[in-house]
Amino acid sequence: MVVIKVEEVSKLYNETLAVKCCDIQVASGEILALLGPSGSGKTTLLRLIAGFERPNEGRIIIGDRTVVDVAGSVWVPAEARGVGMVFQDYALFPHLTVTQNIQFGLRTISNKDRQDRVQELLRVTELLPYAERYPHELSGGQQQRVALARALAPRPPVVLLDEAFNGLDPELRPQMRREVARILRHMRTAAVLVTHDQEEALGMADQVAVIRNGELQQVGTPEDVYYNPTTIFVAGFIGHADFIPGVLAGNEVHTEIGIFSCPAQLPSGPVKVMIRHEAVNAKPGGVLATVEEREFLGGEILYRLRLPSGARVHLEQRKPVHWPVGHQVPIEAQLPQAVVFSDSNGENPT
Ligand code: ADP
Numbered sequence: 001m002v003v004i005k006v007e008e009v010s011k012l013y014n015e016t017l018a019v020k021c022c023d024i025q026v027a028s029g030e031i032l033a034l035l036g037p038s039g040s041g042k043t044t045l046l047r048l049i050a051g052f053e054r055p056n057e058g059r060i061i062i063g064d065r066t067v068v069d070v071a072g073s074v075w076v077p078a079e080a081r082g083v084g085m086v087f088q089d090y091a092l093f094p095h096l097t098v099t100q101n102i103q104f105g106l107r108t109i110s111n112k113d114r115q116d117r118v119q120e121l122l123r124v125t126e127l128l129p130y131a132e133r134y135p136h137e138l139s140g141g142q143q144q145r146v147a148l149a150r151a152l153a154p155r156p157p158v159v160l161l162d163e164a165f166n167g168l169d170p171e172l173r174p175q176m177r178r179e180v181a182r183i184l185r186h187m188r189t190a191a192v193l194v195t196h197d198q199e200e201a202l203g204m205a206d207q208v209a210v211i212r213n214g215e216l217q218q219v220g221t222p223e224d225v226y227y228n229p230t231t232i233f234v235a236g237f238i239g240h241a242d243f244i245p246g247v248l249a250g251n252e253v254h255t256e257i258g259i260f261s262c263p264a265q266l267p268s269g270p271v272k273v274m275i276r277h278e279a280v281n282a283k284p285g286g287v288l289a290t291v292e293e294r295e296f297l298g299g300e301i302l303y304r305l306r307l308p309s310g311a312r313v314h315l316e317q318r319k320p321v322h323w324p325v326g327h328q329v330p331i332e333a334q335l336p337q338a339v340v341f342s343d344s345n346g347e348n349p350t
Contacts, residue, residue: 003028003157003190004049009058011044011214018044020214021057026190026207028157031181032219033193033201036211037237042194045211046160049192050085051078063157084151084159084189088166090143092135098122098146099131105154121149124183140168141176148180152187159184161193165200177204198238202226210234232341235274244311246273246340253338256309257287257331260338271340277302279333280315286330289313291323305329 004026011019019041026032034042047053049060051067059069062083067076084105092101102121106114122128125145135143144164151159164180165173181204184191195201201208202222209219210233218225218234229235232243246255248271253262255273257280289305292312301317315331323329 001028002026003063004032004192005059005061006045006049007059007061009045009048009055009060011041011048011053012056013044018214019048019055022211022214022216024209024216024219026158026192028190029185029188030206031184031191031193031204032207032209033195033205034209034211035195035198035201035238038196040211041214042196042211043162044214046162046192046194049158050083050160051076051081082154082156082158084154084156086144086147086151086159086161086164088163090135090147090167092143092146092150094135097132097134098127098138101135101146102149102153104150117153121153124186125149126179141172144168144176145179148183152183152189155187157190159189159191161191163194163196165195165197173200174203180204202238208238210237212237227339229274229339232272235339235341240277240314242275242277242311242313243272243341244275244307244313245309245343246271246338248340253340255333256307256311257313257333258335260333260335262338262340266340266342270343272343274339274341275313275333275335277314277316279335280305280313280331281334282315282317282321282329283332284330286332288328289331291325291327291329294323294325303329305331 002025006022006024009019009022022045034045036042048055055068055070057070060067062081066074067081068074099118102118103114106117122131127145130138130142165176168176177200207219208222208225210217210225212233218230225234225238235241244255246253248266248268251261251264253260253273289307291303292306293304295302303315303317305313305315
């Protein structure tokens with residue numbers, strides 16, 4: 001069931017069109033990640049759904065209720081939208097215990113129901129041993145779970161998370177993402193997650209909405225936006241990709257490192273071909289590429305290679321093979337389906 005519908009929503013701040021005619025839909029139990037660079041409009045879109053900002057155009061529907069409709073002059077204030085928020089700094093009440101923080105939004109229900117609900121949330125978020133502690137007596141991960149439990153306590157159909165993992169140590173984040181995703185799905189909540197971290201978006205979300213300059217570039221599953229980016233910006237922003245020149249001829253694209261099959265979406269002629277780092281391998285007899293740069297990354301060595309045409313690709317070498325700068329490496333690329341972009345738009349992928 002679709003719980004959040006954002007329809008043709010735009011937001012103008014003075015001269016800045018922060019959100020341009022955006023459409024998104026999120027179903028119950030589904031997590032949508034809004035992913036984009038800083039200043040791309042992610043927070044504005046989240047604040048429009050929450051009711052902290054008024055759009056200049058469009059409609060937002062939560063559950064079966066229209067919460068804002070500019071043309072129809074409908075406006076439901078933030079506190080009446082049934083939306084839970086988890087902020088970057090968690091915004092816990094420092095003078096209240098974990099239990100009291102979670103109870104905060106439950107003042108209107110009976111004592112018994114309130115206690116049952118708090119117990120359930122303490123259990124789901126694995127906070128039972130910390131119920132009587134104050135926020136300053138908790139780790140970052142525990143504080144984040146309290147913030148989530150507090151947001152979920154009134155059973156909101158929608159939870160919005162604003163860069164909610166930023167405050168955590170990087171090594172804690174993957175585990176917390178998994179836990180938060182598990183809890184949100186368990187509660188059948190529709191969630192929108194704002195992040196500039198693609199690992200977080202790809203790892204946690206059912207749908208990723210890539211936004212740039214206020215415009216949604218692509219909305220799709222993590223696999224979709226990764227393997228089938230529809231714009232050169234998405235291709236460059238998600239994962240690691242290089243773009244080399246090619247010539248499209250029907251269902252094939254010809255490049256200096258091979259001929260690849262390619263669904264014919266563009267007219268034949270010059271194109272840019274996306275080459276992900278992991279698609280490039282060393283192969284005896286392959287095209288000779290020159291090592292320009294070498295970066296040791298622990299589990300792998302990232303080599304930047306120059307092709308005979310001057311175009312560049314990267315190769316992730318997982319074996320401890322040392323190639324000095326200037327060395328010539330024979331390479332091939334493995335692309336089950338090439339992703340190509342028009343050569344004429346001249347757009348910078350990043
Ligand atoms: P993100 O969350 O992706 O970093 P924001 O939604 O915060 O981006 O901002 C989008 C654009 O809107 C930026 O150009 C930002 O400067 C502008 N903006 C955001 N909030 C305001 C505001 N309250 N007043 C004026 N401009 C704003």
